[in-house]
Amino acid sequence: MAQITVTLPDGSAKEIPDGSTGAEFAASIGPGLAKAALVVEADGHAQDLAAPLHDGDAVRIVTDRDPAALEHLRHSTAHVLAQAVLEMWPGATFAGGPPIDDGFYYDFELPNGATFTDADLDSIDARMREIIAADQPFERFELSVDEGRALMEAHPYKRVFMDLAAAGDASDGEVDGGTTISFYRNSDTFVDMCRGPHVPSTGRLGFFKLMRVAGAYFRGSEKNPMLQRIYGTAWSSKKELAAYLNRLEEAAKRDHRKLAAELDLVSWPEELGPGLAVWHPKGALIRKIMEDYSRTRHEHGGYEFVFSPHIAKSVLWETSGHLDYYADSMYPPMEMDGATYYPKPMNCPFHVMIYKSSQRSYRDLPLRFFELGAVYRYELSGAVHGLMRSRGFTQDDSHIFCTREQVPDELASLLAFVLDVLRAFGFTEFQAKLSTRPPEKSVGSDELWSMATDGLRGALDAAGLEYVVDEGGGAFYGPKIDVDIRDAIGRAWQLSTIQLDFTLPDRFGLEYIAPDGQKTPPVMIHRALFGSVERFFGVLIEHYAGAFPTWLAPVQARILPVAEAHHDYAHDLAQQLRAKGFRIHVSDADETLGQRIRRSKGEKIPYVLVVGDDDVAAGTVGVNPRGGDVERNVPVGDFVDRLIEETSSTMVSELPTSLPAASA
RNA sequence: GCCCGGGUAGCUCAGACGGCAGAGCAAUUCACUCGUAAUGAAUAGGUCAGGAGUUCGAUUCUCCUCUCGGGCUCCA
Numbered sequence: 001m002a003q004i005t006v007t008l009p010d011g012s013a014k015e016i017p018d019g020s021t022g023a024e025f026a027a028s029i030g031p032g033l034a035k036a037a038l039v040v041e042a043d044g045h046a047q048d049l050a051a052p053l054h055d056g057d058a059v060r061i062v063t064d065r066d067p068a069a070l071e072h073l074r075h076s077t078a079h080v081l082a083q084a085v086l087e088m089w090p091g092a093t094f095a096g097g098p099p100i101d102d103g104f105y106y107d108f109e110l111p112n113g114a115t116f117t118d119a120d121l122d123s124i125d126a127r128m129r130e131i132i133a134a135d136q137p138f139e140r141f142e143l144s145v146d147e148g149r150a151l152m153e154a155h156p157y158k159r160v161f162m163d164l165a166a167a168g169d170a171s172d173g174e175v176d177g178g179t180t181i182s183f184y185r186n187s188d189t190f191v192d193m194c195r196g197p198h199v200p201s202t203g204r205l206g207f208f209k210l211m212r213v214a215g216a217y218f219r220g221s222e223k224n225p226m227l228q229r230i231y232g233t234a235w236s237s238k239k240e241l242a243a244y245l246n247r248l249e250e251a252a253k254r255d256h257r258k259l260a261a262e263l264d265l266v267s268w269p270e271e272l273g274p275g276l277a278v279w280h281p282k283g284a285l286i287r288k289i290m291e292d293y294s295r296t297r298h299e300h301g302g303y304e305f306v307f308s309p310h311i312a313k314s315v316l317w318e319t320s321g322h323l324d325y326y327a328d329s330m331y332p333p334m335e336m337d338g339a340t341y342y343p344k345p346m347n348c349p350f351h352v353m354i355y356k357s358s359q360r361s362y363r364d365l366p367l368r369f370f371e372l373g374a375v376y377r378y379e380l381s382g383a384v385h386g387l388m389r390s391r392g393f394t395q396d397d398s399h400i401f402c403t404r405e406q407v408p409d410e411l412a413s414l415l416a417f418v419l420d421v422l423r424a425f426g427f428t429e430f431q432a433k434l435s436t437r438p439p440e441k442s443v444g445s446d447e448l449w450s451m452a453t454d455g456l457r458g459a460l461d462a463a464g465l466e467y468v469v470d471e472g473g474g475a476f477y478g479p480k481i482d483v484d485i486r487d488a489i490g491r492a493w494q495l496s497t498i499q500l501d502f503t504l505p506d507r508f509g510l511e512y513i514a515p516d517g518q519k520t521p522p523v524m525i526h527r528a529l530f531g532s533v534e535r536f537f538g539v540l541i542e543h544y545a546g547a548f549p550t551w552l553a554p555v556q557a558r559i560l561p562v563a564e565a566h567h568d569y570a571h572d573l574a575q576q577l578r579a580k581g582f583r584i585h586v587s588d589a590d591e592t593l594g595q596r597i598r599r600s601k602g603e604k605i606p607y608v609l610v611v612g613d614d615d616v617a618a619g620t621v622g623v624n625p626r627g628g629d630v631e632r633n634v635p636v637g638d639f640v641d642r643l644i645e646e647t648s649s650t651m652v653s654e655l656p657t658s659l660p661a662a663s664a
Numbered sequence: 665g666c667c668c669g670g671g672u673a674g675c676u677c678a679g680a681c682g683g684c685a686g687a688g689c690a691a692u693u694c695a696c697u698c699g700u701a702a703u704g705a706a707u708a709g710g711u712c713a714g715g716a717g718u719u720c721g722a723u724u725c726u727c728c729u730c731u732c733g734g735g736c737u738c739c740a
Contacts, residue, residue, distance in 0.1 A: 115668065214735030215667020222737055226667055229735070257733095261675080270713085270731060329738085375740090380665055381731095383738060395740065482740095497740070531740040563697045590697085598701040612699050622699070630700055 004055035016053070023049035023200070026061050037061050039072055039197040049200050050140055069199075070236060074099035076138065076198040077128075077208045077234040081106050083190035084127040085230070089114070094192075095157035095218055095227055102244060103208070103233035107216055109157070109225070116213040116228050124230070125210050135203030136186040140196060148181040148193060157218060157227075158193055207241040208234035250489060256541035257386040263546050263603065266387065266537075275384035275391035277534065282554040285583075287537060289552055290425075291372060293650060294396055294530070297421055303370040303398060308350030310374060314340040319507055320349040321443055325476040329377045347373035348501075348526060351399040352508045355522075360512040365522060366402035366410055372533065373397045387538030394533040400525040401510070407523050411459035411498065415481070418496045418529050419463070422485060424650060425540065426549060429486035432465045433494075435473030442476045444503040452500040453479040459498075477503040478526075487543040495536060499526040547604040547626060550646040557643070558585045558600045559621075562593055562612035569616045573609075573636065582643055597624065606646075609639070 002018040006025070016025055022040035026033050026049065037049060041060040053059060062069050078097035081104070086092055089110050097106030110116070116124075143151060145166045152158040162181060184198055185191045199205065211231045218224035235241040252258075260266040265283030268276065279287060295305070314333065317323045322330065322345060331343040344350070351369045360367070374394045383389055402410050419430060434456055437449045456479055460467045467481070474480055480499035484492040501524040504510075511519040530536035540548070550556055557577065561570040567588050574584045585605075587596045593610065600608045610622035620633045 118669070212734060213668055216736045217666080220737075222666075226736075228667075231735080268732090274731075377739085380738065382665065382667095382736080385733095389739065393740065494740075528740065535740060560700085562699050565697085592696090592698055592703060593700065594698085595702060596700095601701055608700080610700055614699080624700060632699085 004053065006053055006056070007058040009058075009060050018055070019052050021050055021052055022047065022059075022061075025053055025059065029061065033061055033063070037063055037200075039069075039199075041068075047140075047197055050138075070234075071099045072197055072199055073205060073236055074104040074234045075194075075196075076202070077205050077232065078104040078106050079138075079184065079186060079190070079192055079194070079198065080128050080131050080202055080205060081124065081210070081230060081232060082108075082192060083131055083187060084124050087189060088124065088127060093155045093157060096161070097192075103211070103231065105216075105229050105231045107157075107218070107227040107229045109227050116230065118213070121210045121213065121230070128208075128210075129206070131187070132202045132205050134187075135201050137201040138196075138198040139185045140182060140198075141185065142180050142182050145179060145181060148183070151183070151191065152193060160219075161193065205234070207236060207238055208232050209241065209245070247489070251491070251542075254489070254542045254545045256388070256538040259541050259546040260387070263541075265541070268386075273391070274381055275379060275389070277387065277390060283537070285554040286540075286548065286552055287533060290530075290537065290540075291396075291533065293424070294372075294421070295370075297417075297424075298370045298398070301368075301417055303368040306351060306354055306369045306371050308344075308347060308353075308371060308373060310376075311341045311343050312349070314342060316349050316353075317342055320346075320352075320504060321477065321507060322346065322349075325443070329379070331376050331378050343376040344373075345375050345377045347371055347375065347395060347397045348399060348504060348524075349508075351397075352504060352510065352524075355399075355401050355510055356508065360401075360510075360522070362403060362512055362514050362520075365512060366400050366406055368398060368400045370396075370398045387534040387541075390532075390534055393535065395528050396530045396533060396536075398527045398529070400527065401505075401512075401522045402525070403512070403514075403520070404523055407455050407500070407525075408458055408462075410525065411455060411500075412462040414498060414525065414527060415459050415463040415465065415483075418483060418498070418527075419465075421529055422483075422496070425536075426543065427485040427487075430465060431484040431486070431492060432460055432467035433470050433473070433482045433484065434460060434467050435470040435475075435480045435482065437474050437479065438472045438476065442474070444477070444506075448502040449479065452502055455500055456481050456498070475499055477501045480526075485539070487539060488545070491542075493535075493539045495531040495539065496529050497527070497531060500524075501526055547606075550606045550643065551650040553604075553606050554583065555585045555603070555605050556583045556647075557607035557609055558587055558603075558605050559609045559611060560593060560596045560600070561586070561588050562610060564588075566611050566613070566616055570611050573611065573621065576636070577640065577643070580640060580644075582647075601626070607639075607643075 003015045004018045004020075005013050005015050007013055016028060023034065023037070025040065026037040039049060039062045040047060040053070041062060062072070075098065078099065082094050082097055085106070085108055086094065091111035093109050095107040095109070097104065145162055148162050149159055152162065165181065166179070181193055182195060183191050184194045184196055186202060209232060211233055214229045214231065215226045216229040217226050233241070233244055235244060260283065263282065264280050265286070266277050266279050269278060272278070299305075311334070314323065317330070326345060330345050333340045333342050351371070354369060355367065372394050374392060376392050379389060379391050384391060400410060400414070422430070434453070436453055460481060478499050478501040480497055482494050483496040484494050486492055502521075505521045505524050510522055510524075512522050514520040540552070548554075559570045559574055561567050570586050570588060574586045577584045587600070589596065597608055597610075604626060606626050608624040610624060612622070614633060615621055618633065620635055621639055623631045623634045623639060
């Protein structure tokens, strides 16, 4: 038999018989590897072990320890899910079922519009485990598009995928080339069109859990029928599965809606309506600290504070373009004195009005307006989510008006400013996203859009921030940079946004007098740093699991007198600490010491101070720090130093008095 | 808005083939005055989300509405 030559990852060449499959190749390397092998990569394309290798392939064996293997495993588990459902619901059809972060899903349509229930998940799970126990091998084969259509005659959604593939649209995947379609069969009763690769057989699977059922539009469009989606998670070991489920529990404990109630921060009374919150004293105090810090930083960073009303006449929103492009998200209008008023969904047009209020010169620029502006957006009822997504929220909104020449420096210093403030709140990891012109619903010339997009790209490069590009994800008036932060348990949250806008200045006829005496349109930069004060607060709650750092904690220390004899000392000490600017509470309630400590710990107060006979005599305190060991007989002065040290970096007197980079 | 699942005391949750609603914590009162995560006793607290229907009788069954959660879509 003729030999072919393949290249191994270490660069060495190996001769194997022509027609050898990946499995035979793996066996020729070593029996241990053959056992661990899931798929091979030939010329960068993962293929399953049953497929033949070709002469000249650069071959790599993917084992179950390889990150890519997890995807194969999840994809294979999705097939097992589909097999189980199709067997259990005769007449059911299926659409797409890809691997995703942490697991997989599969979309189905059940006969007569039937739906899944949670109880179904249990029986589907049981059937899936039977399929896995049967250790069915995954077998790959290829058909032409016509043959494929015939094979999938009972499954219209699959035929849509095939039609898309035949039309050259590979975005829906599961296709080889476009003329030929690959299929995977793992039993007499189940075949799925699929790009693969898969694990060699279903016996390799098993560490999975079906998580939930959900509705999902076919191909993600509201215009398409809604299918029944089943989500699952899958891992390569029992330990990893358990760790994942544990992570979910951990995240649930941090849920800001739960902690907001437990810590008495915010609530959502039914009487107000969905997505509308009231702030309780402790939540409001933290918010005030956040806002004060933000205001001070902005003041030092060369911003000027402005204010604007909550409603404005329709002409403003017509000029801005919001009524043309954003009306779906706006609250309905109010008729008054023969005019039509809308609650504001954005602050921008008001700041534009302030710019327009006088003749501007290039000497005035850049102008940086800042406002904590409440906006109202009619979010779909199914979209509201605690503080993260509400119908009324406060943007820490800034609009910068500058010349085209100033844009690069301004953007660069802006990004640096944003990251610096986020770091002060304890975030250290960032991920940026550059969003470009939307395919529909946008204004402005191509030339302006590409100039604006290049400007943002330059700022990202200057900041040395890694970014991904979201094609078509921009606002209707311009491209944008979004900055995601990563929280303490690794989740990403979208917060800051920087949007470049050549359009609004044009629509409102903004201008400044350039050095040459010509009237010139300024460039406008929209920027939110927290994004929304509400969402940022929600993220902070989850990031810190409610245990706010001392500078943000609503109560920084609670003093507990051991007995009545120590009450005076406790209150004197509290006055002394308050005089230094700290937030101190005394609990001399008629409760045992243990009870009061327990309550204080539940409130996640940074320091519990216990004072008794020893302390009254020596001028000391017993310090019980959050998450630390008790220290007895600490001199009061030492404790004050500790508080000062923990809070000084965010105290107003210590804040930077200029922008952190460029443009000074 | 669409699909699925919930809503019982301030909170966490039991409960009932349809027959006067239950616990723990919290609250209030009394006693206890206490050195590092729950002192004891007593009291009060609910139109079982709202409305309609079926029924002798509905918190329980059916329908509608509101609302919350998980998704889809969207988004700061």
